[in-house]
Each structure stands twice: as structure tokens, then as C-alpha cells.
Amino acid sequence: MQRFSCQTCGNEVYFENTRCVHCNAHLGFEPTRAEMLSAPDGLDFHAPDDEGDVYRLCANINDSACNWLLPANDPETLCLACRHNKVIPNLADQHAANLWRAIEQAKRVLFYSLVRWRLPMPTKAEDEQRGLAFSFLADEVMPDGSVKQHLTGHANGLITINIAEGDDAERERRRTQMNEPYRTLVGHFRHEVGHYYWDRLVADAGKEEEFRALFGDERADYGAALQQHYNAGPPIDWANNYISSYASAHPWEDFAETFAHYCHIVDSLETAGTFGLKVEHAGEAGRIHYDPYTQGSVPDLIESWVPLTVVMNAINRSMGQPDLYPFVLSKPVETKLEFIHRLIRDHVRQTMMPRKERRTPFLERFWSSI
Structure with a gap:
């Protein structure tokens, strides 16, 4: 995530902020x-250049505190992220509405990365078969008193x-119950969208054989594999080959867990x-001087990442908190990360915008770094 400041007064602001605490200007992420x-009035947001681009806030600004912008002349009312929603909770239920706001905040973190990588993300309205959509559901109490549970998952582009x-x-209770070292909303989104991009970047691109050489054969019975995982647990030596114990359940889960981890890094x-x-690496200190979204190889990323995780964990321990990064990167995991890295970078190169097209300042930096 980049660092942000208020366009009006220059005060430091954060990705999820809707107002500047210093000058009270309305904030919007483009x-x-x-x-x-x-924008002082929260109506028209002007680009900081001479192109005259004007933007307005997503219609979900009041319901979910969405601070994303869309062009003022766009016929859509929802931003690029919110228009992917298929089902949202009953907003008359204040508790459900509050939970949805937290979920939407995490979803925008996901979409920040998808936009940075220019990954395909059509809505179901744009492409019913290959579109991406989200349903946010609450468990239901049935007439007989039983509870219908909705499991987090992915199926045919619907997360x-x-x-x-x-x-x-509740999330911490589930993490403890399932003996997971890490469970976050952002992690859920990055994992589930990994399943979606297996379809788009592996299957659609005909790269199944290359995938199978690293992750295993995804044609193995998925339901049976998960049942085996929950009944018997992961292999004793799972940490030698997988980023998490759950990744060992099935090649699809291995890909999704690794994809999520690549996003984290x-x-x-x-x-x-x-x-x-x-x-600091090998006794030498240096800044992360490159854009990890568009520059650097996986060895470059890992060389920067590992010492950073040591610092993050040390700070957490100083605060009496568990390790922020409870993972170990084995060589097989690094190879899988390299596969996902190439999938994303190859897609970026294949969809590069022609040089003659008009580019915004950010996209100018983006394309020049590829």
C-alpha cells in the first residue's frame, strides 16, 4: 500500500479515511x-493536474463508508470495487451492517492490488461466465430452529x-478452533480470489501442466481431499513443501494459499x-527502492521480505503480541511464488496499454516500470 496525504492540506491520511482529521476535507481514493x-464539499474531486478530470464518490459512501471515486460522468453509481457485489447483508440490521463495513474495507485492500496488477475482473453483468462477484451472507435461523450456515468459499467466480x-x-474464535496461525479478512479475500485467478490465469491460459509440476494434479477429487485433510490432518512434513497446513489439502488450496501469500508480500x-x-540482509542495510508490484524478481522480493518479517515479529513481541508473520518460506514455496509471480507479470505485459494512449500520472509511472 502506498502512503497518502490530504490533497487540500498535506496532512497524512490513510487508505480507509473518508475525512481529513486536520482540515475536515472529504477524501476519496481514485x-x-x-x-x-x-474535496471540501465532498461533491467534486479534481485530479491534481491540468487535465480537468473530475470524480465523485461511490454511492456506498453512507452505507459502507466506501471512499472510492469514479468519473463524474460515469453512468455507474458504484465504484469499481462495489459494483462486484451480488448480495449484501440486510442493512436494517445494524450489527450486520457494521460487519459488512469491516468486510468492505478489507475487500478494497484486495482491489487495490488487482488494479495495480491490471488483472482481469469483469463483473457478472459484463461477463456472466467469467465475471467476479461477491455475496456477503449471514447464518440463517430456519423455521425448525436449526441454523443454516454459509461457508466462505469460491464457485465459478462467485466468492x-x-x-x-x-x-x-468470532474470527479469533474460529482461528483458535481450527488451529490456524493467521486468519484475517484481507487474507480471506486474497485466498478466495486466488481460486478465481487459477481459472483465469492457469486454466484459461492452458498452463495446467506447468501448474501440476509444482502444485500437484488438481483433477484429484476435491471433496474427498478436503475430508481427508479434516479427518487426518496435514502430512507431518507439510512445512517443507507448503506455506500453510491447509495448502496441503489439495492443489487448488495450495495455489490459493500461495497466491494470497504473494499478495501479502x-x-x-x-x-x-x-x-x-x-x-538488513547479510549485515547490510538498505531501503526497498523498487516498486514490488511491477519491479524485482521473486529472489529480490524475498531478500527484502525475510529481514522485514524478522523486524515485524520482534516489534510484536516487544508489545506482548504473537508473531505478525508466523510463516517459513521453504524452497518449494519460493518456487511456487515464482510461478504466481510469472503468471501476474506475464498478464501485465500481454495487456500493456499502447504507448500512444493517454496515461494518467500514476499509469505513466506504472507502464514505464514494466
Whole structure:
């Protein structure tokens, strides 16, 4: 994530902020520029250049505190991220509405990365078969008193998230119950969208054989594999080959877990770099001086990432908190990360915008770094 400031007064602001605490200007994030714009009246947001581009806030600003912008002349009322919603909770239920706001905040973190990578993300209205959509559902009490549970998962481009995951205490209870070292809303989104991009970047691109050589044969019975995992647990030596124990359940889950982890690494490195943090490797300290979204190889990323995780964990321990990064990168995992890295970078190169087209300042930097 990049570092943001108020366009009006220059005060430091954050990705999820809707108002500047210093000058009270309305804030809006413009995704194609990856810039935070501001407007005193909250109506018209002007680009910080001479092109005259004007933007307005997403219609979900009041319901979900969505601070994303879209062009003022766009016939859509929802921003690039919100228009992918298929089902949202009953907003008359204040508790459900609050959980949805937390979920939407995490979803925007996901979409920040998808936009940075220019990954395909048509809505179901644009492409019913290959579109991406989200359903945010609450467990239901049936007439007989039983509870119909909605599981978080992915099926044919539809990602379902149980809104209970938006409750920090409930999510922690589930993490402990399932003996997971890490469970976050952002992690859920990055994992589930990994399944979607297996379809788009592996299957659609005819790269199944290359995938199978690293992750295994995805044609193995998925239901049976998950049942085996829950009944018997992961292999004793799972950490030698997988980023998490759950990744060992099935090749699809291995891909989704690794995809999510690649997102964690890249976005966290961008955050560290934009704040000027220095990392130490082999006794030498240096800044993360490249854009991890568009530059650097996987060895470059890992060389920056590993010492950064050591620092993050040490700070957490100083605060009496568990390790922020409870993972170990084995060589097989690094090879899988390299596969996902190439999938994304290859897609970027194949969809590069012709040089003669008009580019915003952010996209100018983006394309020049490829």
C-alpha cells in the first residue's frame, strides 16, 4: 500500500479515511491513479493536474463508508470495487451492517492490488461466465430452529464471505478452533480470489501442466481431499513443501494459499518502501527502492521480505503480541511464488496499454516500470 496525504492540506491520511482529521476535507481514493483526492464539499474531486478530470464518490459512501471515486460522468453509481457485489447483508440490521463495513474495507485492500496488477475482473453483468462477484451472507435461523450456515468459499467466480468473519472476536474464535496461525479478512479475500485467478490465469491460459509440476494434479477429487485433510490432518512434513497446513489439502488450496501469500508480500513491501523503512540482509542495510508490484524478481522480493518479517515479529513481541508473520518460506514455496509471480507479470505485459494512449500520472509511472 502506498502512503497518502490530504490533497487540500498535506496532512497524512490513510487508505480507509473518508475525512481529513486536520482540515475536515472529504477524501476519496481514485483507483486508476492510486491517489487520494480531496474535496471540501465532498461533491467534486479534481485530479491534481491540468487535465480537468473530475470524480465523485461511490454511492456506498453512507452505507459502507466506501471512499472510492469514479468519473463524474460515469453512468455507474458504484465504484469499481462495489459494483462486484451480488448480495449484501440486510442493512436494517445494524450489527450486520457494521460487519459488512469491516468486510468492505478489507475487500478494497484486495482491489487495490488487482488494479495495480491490471488483472482481469469483469463483473457478472459484463461477463456472466467469467465475471467476479461477491455475496456477503449471514447464518440463517430456519423455521425448525436449526441454523443454516454459509461457508466462505469460491464457485465459478462467485466468492461468498460469511459476515461473521467481520467480527474480530468470532474470527479469533474460529482461528483458535481450527488451529490456524493467521486468519484475517484481507487474507480471506486474497485466498478466495486466488481460486478465481487459477481459472483465469492457469486454466484459461492452458498452463495446467506447468501448474501440476509444482502444485500437484488438481483433477484429484476435491471433496474427498478436503475430508481427508479434516479427518487426518496435514502430512507431518507439510512445512517443507507448503506455506500453510491447509495448502496441503489439495492443489487448488495450495495455489490459493500461495497466491494470497504473494499478495501479502508485495503489498507489505510496498508499504515498507513508501515509508522509507530499511531492511538488513547479510549485515547490510538498505531501503526497498523498487516498486514490488511491477519491479524485482521473486529472489529480490524475498531478500527484502525475510529481514522485514524478522523486524515485524520482534516489534510484536516487544508489545506482548504473537508473531505478525508466523510463516517459513521453504524452497518449494519460493518456487511456487515464482510461478504466481510469472503468471501476474506475464498478464501485465500481454495487456500493456499502447504507448500512444493517454496515461494518467500514476499509469505513466506504472507502464514505464514494466
